[in-house]
């Protein structure tokens with residue numbers, strides 16, 4: 001079993017428990033009482049490179065990264081630093097996240113929130129919306145094509161944005177066929193868990209114009225942001241570098257400033 005398959009197996013077990021506790025109808029009812037999802041596509045589709053800042057306690061590759069006793073205050077710092085979207089990991093077993101973290105962050109920030117998890121069923125999409133998320137991650141490598149199409153449709157029908165994650169050009173083709181409007185290129189290989197910083201340069205040119213391009217994983221600082229900006233990224237998704245920084249607000253602000261530099265506009269494709 002690959003790392004991805006074993007993570008998804010654990011996610012399905014935890015999901016079965018939540019499905020027993022809360023019906024789909026209860027989620028729909030809860031979602032109907034919330035304000036509509038914020039249009040994250042619009043926030044990412046600007047001239048500047050947007051920063052998606054992630055609340056991330058641990059990961060299968062690095063183990064514990066940061067304690068994060070107060071995810072909402074970390075997210076507030078990210079927002080003050082100029083992040084466009086906050087990503088909240090809700091996977092429990094490997095990443096130490098939860099829907100409680102999502103709720104806490106939603107209560108404190110006004111910008112769009114990405115529920116970062118291993119989504120394999122429509123129930124999880126409803127759950128994301130019922131907990132106030134505006135964006136969900138869908139990992140092409142974890143889904144059959146039919147399931148991917150169905151989930152993207154469901155996400156869009158709820159007024160949300162799908163960040164569709166790919167690792168190679170074949171997966172880009174699948175994402176585009178399935179109706180993706182925002183594609184994330186993950187530099188971390190989900191089989192080996194290694195980061196390959198050349199992944200974006202190799203894969204992003206296959207993403208058609210009009211579809212937003214997000215560079216994910218292994219982004220260390222503003223130099224990396226400039227590099228991805230030159231390669232045509234519309235946004236970067238950053239976790240580890242921000243949770244390990246003692247001043248997350250300034251760390252985000254530096255990346256935002258790097259991505260907004262006017263000199264980049266002429267070089268971006």
Ligand SMILES: O=P(O)(O)OC[C@@H](O)[C@@H](O)c1c[nH]c2ccccc12
Nearest residue numbers: 186216217218219237238239240241
């Ligand atoms: O901590 P990093 O290297 O900055 O990476 C953030 C983000 O890209 C990473 O957490 C991620 C990308 N795709 C995922 C899928 C599942 C869980 C986590 C992820």
